[in-house]
Amino acid sequence: MSSKLAKNQESRSYQALLDENRALRDDIESLRARLGEAEELKRAISEGDLDALVIPGSKGQMIFTVDSADHAYRVLVETMNEGTATLACDGTILYCNRHFAELLRMPLPTIVGTSVYRYIAPENAVIFKSFLEHEKGKGEINLLTGGGISLPVYLSSSSLQTEGLPNAWCIVVTDLTEQKKNEEILAKAELARKKEIHHRIKNNLQVISSLLDLEAEKLSNRESIEKWEVLEAFKESQDRVMSIALIHEELHEGGEIDKLKFSAYLEKLVENLLQTYSLGNADVSLNLDLEENVFFDMDIAVPLGMIVNELVSNSFKYAFPNREKGKIQIKLLREEKTRNGPRNNKEEFTETCIGYTLIVSDDGIGIPERVDPENSDTLGLQLVNILVDQLDSEIHLKRDRGTEFEISIKCGAKGL
Numbered sequence: 163m164s165s166k167l168a169k170n171q172e173s174r175s176y177q178a179l180l181d182e183n184r185a186l187r188d189d190i191e192s193l194r195a196r197l198g199e200a201e202e203l204k205r206a207i208s209e210g211d212l213d214a215l216v217i218p219g220s221k222g223q224m225i226f227t228v229d230s231a232d233h234a235y236r237v238l239v240e241t242m243n244e245g246t247a248t249l250a251c252d253g254t255i256l257y258c259n260r261h262f263a264e265l266l267r268m269p270l271p272t273i274v275g276t277s278v279y280r281y282i283a284p285e286n287a288v289i290f291k292s293f294l295e296h297e298k299g300k301g302e303i304n305l306l307t308g309g310g311i312s313l314p315v316y317l318s319s320s321s322l323q324t325e326g327l328p329n330a331w332c333i334v335v336t337d338l339t340e341q342k343k344n345e346e347i348l349a350k351a352e353l354a355r356k357k358e359i360h361h362r363i364k365n366n367l368q369v370i371s372s373l374l375d376l377e378a379e380k381l382s383n384r385e386s387i388e389k390w391e392v393l394e395a396f397k398e399s400q401d402r403v404m405s406i407a408l409i410h411e412e413l414h415e416g417g418e419i420d421k422l423k424f425s426a427y428l429e430k431l432v433e434n435l436l437q438t439y440s441l442g443n444a445d446v447s448l449n450l451d452l453e454e455n456v457f458f459d460m461d462i463a464v465p466l467g468m469i470v471n472e473l474v475s476n477s478f479k480y481a482f483p484n485r486e487k488g489k490i491q492i493k494l495l496r497e498e499k500t501r502n503g504p505r506n507n508k509e510e511f512t513e514t515c516i517g518y519t520l521i522v523s524d525d526g527i528g529i530p531e532r533v534d535p536e537n538s539d540t541l542g543l544q545l546v547n548i549l550v551d552q553l554d555s556e557i558h559l560k561r562d563r564g565t566e567f568e569i570s571i572k573c574g575a576k577g578l
Contacts, residue, residue, distance in 0.1 A: 249330060373399060496516060523560075
């Protein structure tokens with residue numbers, strides 16, 4: 163009995179192994195068949211025998227064949243930010259996406275089946291037709307919306323050659339409305355900038371003309387004029403023009419219209435003055451102590467630069483006769499100042515604001531006591547007083563240990 167039971171168990175084990183083996187062979191055959199199908203699909207896609215959409219994914223490439231790719235393609239087209247449409251060879255719109263209809267401000271069903279030329283601005287009809295005469299075309303044109311409004315767009319077209327739809331086109335349009343608005347704003351800003359530059363140049367040319375008039379008047383009042391006096395007058399006029407020209411140079415390099423970094427400007431100005439005035443063997447140093455990041459507009463920079471030019475030039479010319487050494491110093495200090503005044507003609511107000519002090523000094527022989535800087539007969543000092551008044555500022559002269567001019571630029575001066 164036990165022998166028969168053992169034999170039955172052995173028979174069932176063997177049968178189970180056979181069944182398992184058959185199942186494995188079936189699985190292998192199924193895998194081989196699927197592998198063959200995948201290889202054939204890959205070949206068909208690579209050789210162009212089958213339309214498909216291949217999208218890389220987290221689990222490898224996902225392949226959408228004709229039926230499934232059509233859905234994926236439509237989702238892509240409907241969610242894109244550009245308007246797109248398919249055209250027949252005569253310009254009939256066969257299909258358009260939602261965004262194309264939104265650009266034209268019309269319901270999508272009313273667009274399909276109509277001629278695309280209905281939505282092309284008349285002045286752009288010829289250029290649009292030329293796009294369709296080539297395999298690919300692109301450029302800016304205007305579309306006409308349902309409300310008759312002209313819409314600037316960038317349009318690109320590509321020919322389509324598909325079975326049952328010969329000589330068709332696909333167009334893609336991008337709305338340029340915001341870009342055109344921004345371009346218009348930039349153009350207006352550039353025009354305003356050019357006008358401002360021309361205005362500033364005109365004003366400064368008028369300043370130069372007035373300076374030459376003053377110089378000519380000074381010479382015309384003389385009964386006799388020496389040649390060296392004429393040359394000196396030309397040299398001084400040249401320095402004054404240079405002080406203004408440097409301002410425009412600094413503005414150009416800084417990319418500004420009328421805001422000038424004054425410390426950088428003064429450094430260039432005094433460098434030019436050092437090169438201009440040769441004092442033989444005299445060793446004259448020019449030291450700068452300038453507040454950084456001080457910006458003035460043209461209404462402050464031009465007169466203040468000319469004041470520095472006049473005072474430093476005077477020091478070079480008159481402060482160090484028969485001396486081998488000398489020192490000229492320029493300081494520009496930023497200060498907090500208190501300003502008082504009426505508000506709305508009723509209340510008094512007090513506020514703290516930023517003002518500036520410019521000091522030009524030398525350790526030369528000094529200006530004689532008999533010379534009154536405010537009523538001087540020299541054109542240089544006359545010009546300094548005119549420019550100080552133009553700035554609505556104050557100037558103070560110290561004569562001890564050389565010469566020192568201190569100019570206080572009032573709080574609230576135009577350009578601060």
